[in-house]
Amino acid sequence: MECPDVRIAAVGTALPGPVVDNATLMRRFGLAPVWEQWIDAFVGTRSRHLAVDLDTGEIVHSLADIAESAARVAMERAGVTAADVDMMVMGSATPDDLMPATVNCVADRLGVNDVPTYQLLSGCTGAYQALDIAVGALTSGQRRTALVLGGDTCARFLDLDMDLEHAPPDLQVNVMLFGDGAGAAVLTTEPVPSAPVLRTVFHRMVGLGRSPGQVVRWRGAIPSDEPVASEDFKAIEEHAPDMAAQALAELLERLGWKPVDLDYIMPPQLSGQMTRRVADRLGVPGAEEINVVEEIANTANALPFFLLERLLPLMQPGERAAGVSLEASKWIKAGYALELT
Amino acid sequence: MECPDVRIAAVGTALPGPVVDNATLMRRFGLAPVWEQWIDAFVGTRSRHLAVDLDTGEIVHSLADIAESAARVAMERAGVTAADVDMMVMGSATPDDLMPATVNCVADRLGVNDVPTYQLLSGCTGAYQALDIAVGALTSGQRRTALVLGGDTCARFLDLDMDLEHAPPDLQVNVMLFGDGAGAAVLTTEPVPSAPVLRTVFHRMVGLGRSPGQVVRWRGAIPSDEPVASEDFKAIEEHAPDMAAQALAELLERLGWKPVDLDYIMPPQLSGQMTRRVADRLGVPGAEEINVVEEIANTANALPFFLLERLLPLMQPGERAAGVSLEASKWIKAGYALELT
Numbered sequence: 156m157e158c159p160d161v162r163i164a165a166v167g168t169a170l171p172g173p174v175v176d177n178a179t180l181m182r183r184f185g186l187a188p189v190w191e192q193w194i195d196a197f198v199g200t201r202s203r204h205l206a207v208d209l210d211t212g213e214i215v216h217s218l219a220d221i222a223e224s225a226a227r228v229a230m231e232r233a234g235v236t237a238a239d240v241d242m243m244v245m246g247s248a249t250p251d252d253l254m255p256a257t258v259n260c261v262a263d264r265l266g267v268n269d270v271p272t273y274q275l276l277s278g279c280t281g282a283y284q285a286l287d288i289a290v291g292a293l294t295s296g297q298r299r300t301a302l303v304l305g306g307d308t309c310a311r312f313l314d315l316d317m318d319l320e321h322a323p324p325d326l327q328v329n330v331m332l333f334g335d336g337a338g339a340a341v342l343t344t345e346p347v348p349s350a351p352v353l354r355t356v357f358h359r360m361v362g363l364g365r366s367p368g369q370v371v372r373w374r375g376a377i378p379s380d381e382p383v384a385s386e387d388f389k390a391i392e393e394h395a396p397d398m399a400a401q402a403l404a405e406l407l408e409r410l411g412w413k414p415v416d417l418d419y420i421m422p423p424q425l426s427g428q429m430t431r432r433v434a435d436r437l438g439v440p441g442a443e444e445i446n447v448v449e450e451i452a453n454t455a456n457a458l459p460f461f462l463l464e465r466l467l468p469l470m471q472p473g474e475r476a477a478g479v480s481l482e483a484s485k486w487i488k489a490g491y492a493l494e495l496t
Numbered sequence: 497m498e499c500p501d502v503r504i505a506a507v508g509t510a511l512p513g514p515v516v517d518n519a520t521l522m523r524r525f526g527l528a529p530v531w532e533q534w535i536d537a538f539v540g541t542r543s544r545h546l547a548v549d550l551d552t553g554e555i556v557h558s559l560a561d562i563a564e565s566a567a568r569v570a571m572e573r574a575g576v577t578a579a580d581v582d583m584m585v586m587g588s589a590t591p592d593d594l595m596p597a598t599v600n601c602v603a604d605r606l607g608v609n610d611v612p613t614y615q616l617l618s619g620c621t622g623a624y625q626a627l628d629i630a631v632g633a634l635t636s637g638q639r640r641t642a643l644v645l646g647g648d649t650c651a652r653f654l655d656l657d658m659d660l661e662h663a664p665p666d667l668q669v670n671v672m673l674f675g676d677g678a679g680a681a682v683l684t685t686e687p688v689p690s691a692p693v694l695r696t697v698f699h700r701m702v703g704l705g706r707s708p709g710q711v712v713r714w715r716g717a718i719p720s721d722e723p724v725a726s727e728d729f730k731a732i733e734e735h736a737p738d739m740a741a742q743a744l745a746e747l748l749e750r751l752g753w754k755p756v757d758l759d760y761i762m763p764p765q766l767s768g769q770m771t772r773r774v775a776d777r778l779g780v781p782g783a784e785e786i787n788v789v790e791e792i793a794n795t796a797n798a799l800p801f802f803l804l805e806r807l808l809p810l811m812q813p814g815e816r817a818a819g820v821s822l823e824a825s826k827w828i829k830a831g832y833a834l835e836l837t
Contacts, residue, residue: 243701248594254619254712259701259826268704272828273625274617278595284614291632311716360584360600363609371595373714375652376724383717485596485604487613 158294162350163493164235164341166463167228170204170451171216171308171335177201180331183209184319194331199427203334203452206308207315214310218251219260221337222306225460226265233341235300237266240341244273244288245304246281246456248371249311258304267302278369278482279423281305282338282459283358283489289342290356299344305456306337312371312383325386332426334452338460351470351493355409358480358489361398366390368483391425391483396436398488399423402479403437406490412475417442419469421462421478424448437479443469445476470495499635503691504834505576505682507804508569511545511792512557512649512676518542521672524550525660535672540768544675544793547649548656555651559592560601562678563647566801567606574682576641578607581682585614585629586645587622587797589712590652599645608643619710619823620764622646623679623800624699624830630683631697640685646797647678653712653724666727673767675793679801692811692834696750699821699830702739707731709824732766732824737777739829740764743820744778747831753816758783760810762803762819765789778820784810786817811836 177191177200194200206216222245230236245258256274271292277284282305289301312329319327343350368387372379399422407414420442422434427449434444447461454461459478466476476493518532518541535541547557563586571577586599597615612633618625623646630642653670660668684691709728713720740763748755761783763775768790775785788802795802800819807817817834 252713253589254710255708255826256617269700269702271699272701276597276615276617311718314717358612359610360603360613361610367596369595372593376655377652485600
């Protein structure tokens with residue numbers, strides 16, 4: 156039994172609301188213009204979109220809203236209907252609810268039914284994990300068309316009334332670092348010649364004995380004074396470049412590819428600054444770099460889809476692309492590779 | 497390429513704290529003894545274990561705590577060490593945090609590292625979804641030993657200070673219906689003769705156009721007045737028996753088994769009452785019924801492991817068992833079958 160190739164037939168993305176640049180964001184928190192320069196210099200993220208209305212504080216887009224939009228774009232571009240989709244996988248660290256899973260609400264809106272669905276609770280490597288599950292089912296011949304989704308909204312963590320100027324530094328950085336968005340990809344075993352083949356995808360937890368680099372907490376009915384989110388930026392800065400380089404090296408080794416074989420590289424999109432540092436460490440100067448983080452900020456589970464959306468129209472027959480991603484949560488590294496045959 | 501059989505090498509479970517019977521629970525909320533009879537008659541659940549200390553209100557067990565305990569039991573029974581485990585999948589509707597995923601914290605505690613891990617956000621069919629992902633990776637030959645986990649704790653939703661007597665009925669029922677627990681299974685492609693072969697596993701979302709039957713909400717930094725949980729018990733009562741019967745019929749059809757071929761049946765464990773009603777509808781009077789819900793209540797993602805733990809010592813060579821499960825969230829049905837060869 157020969158395993159069929161899995162191809163990315165099309166990708167779609169969605170961003171909520173208008174562009175929110177650093178000046179607008181800082182003004183909303185009553186901060187002086189000097190902060191804007193600080194963000195440019197140390198974070199390197201220029202703008203983002205948010206699911207919350209900055210004027211009213213109202214959450215105006217759910218994750219299901221933007222995931223549905225992204226999925227509709229991907230499905231239309233791929234020329235598939237709800238009846239063609241025979242599995243769905245979604246990654247998010249900020250699902251709309253604990254139950255029902257957001258993937259199932261999106262399925263309902265799209266008219267997808269009677270198929271296996273999976274909701275992954277995941278961070279920046281979530282899209283890779285979701286792709287992996289879809290590839291497994293497609294390769295085995297069990298499924299033919301998978302709709303893979305990823306998205307996050309930080310709306311429920313963005314306390315617009317907080318005193319940002321006097322907040323702890325990691326909370327300040329969080330407000331600037333993250334953005335909201337969703338992405339979707341249609342994966343198929345149909346031999347669509349214009350669709351790149353997904354050559355391999357992997358992700359592995361490598362956090363044995365290490366403290367989490369990123370913690371995001373949820374609350375139920377019981378009040379809690381614990382901070383809702385915290386990051387260890389020192390640890391992230393220290394480990395991210397090496398982890399990314401290891402992920403890329405492993406990816407190339409799996410495929411027997413050399414660095415010079417890569418035409419495109421999609422580095423981790425932590426922040427504008429961090430992405431530049433990590434990309435330098437990857438050592439593939441011949442590959443065209445695809446980045447989106449400076450414009451849309453870190454949209455976590457959605458980001459790989461935004462990168463793919465830029466990549467797909469660029470790829471020419473015979474070209475190869477690689478993506479690598481990291482998750483500071485409990486330290487996960489991930490990679491995947493595409494080839495247009 | 498012949499796909500290897502996947503076997504359940506061993507199962508382990510863990511329950512937090514002491515047995516909490518209905519009298520104890522009702523006393524804690526200041527309710528009259530008549531409530532106990534009401535629970536016996538209409539819920540049919542006699543006791544449960546809770547991750548919260550009923551005297552102090554303190555949450556004394558995290559999900560990672562009990563999942564670790566369950567995993568250690570399963571691994572010891574299977575005779576595998578952390579180094580043998582080459583993937584982990586966990587299902588839960590109540591992960592300890594949104595990030596890091598609980599599965600990765602459990603991996604760290606067990607000494608499992610450098611393997612793919614998946615955290616599913618799932619309800620009562622979560623164990624089936626997790627088994628499905630593990631079976632896919634094992635069948636493809638990519639992995640040899642999977643540690644599959646499921647667990648839930650309702651601690652963060654159990655407001656011990658609430659006025660239960662005057663609470664809405666679905667909140668009252670919730671307090672009696674759910675219990676805390678975790679389970680784990682070691683799956684292997686080694687031809688261990690004493691371990692039953694997992695013949696098939698499936699799960700499908702079938703909620704197109706239907707309102708969710710169970711909603712569980714989480715909160716971030718922003719306060720909210722929305723109820724944290726709500727159930728549509730009428731809809732669950734109406735749909736559960738048919739959905740379970742359909743799941744069993746589909747399972748048998750996939751395998752070419754007849755109802756009389758089944759030696760054991762593991763029905764959905766919604767509550768003592770509902771399980772009895774659903775089991776009657778399944779129409780397999782010749783199969784021995786395995787139930788745990790009356791003793792440990794509905795432990796959601798953990799439940800299938802408690803059933804398996806009872807089943808495994810009973811199974812004789814040549815015997816067959818089936819499990820079916822439902823999730824009211826956005827309506828999912830699931831089934832799996834075991835055979836001891």
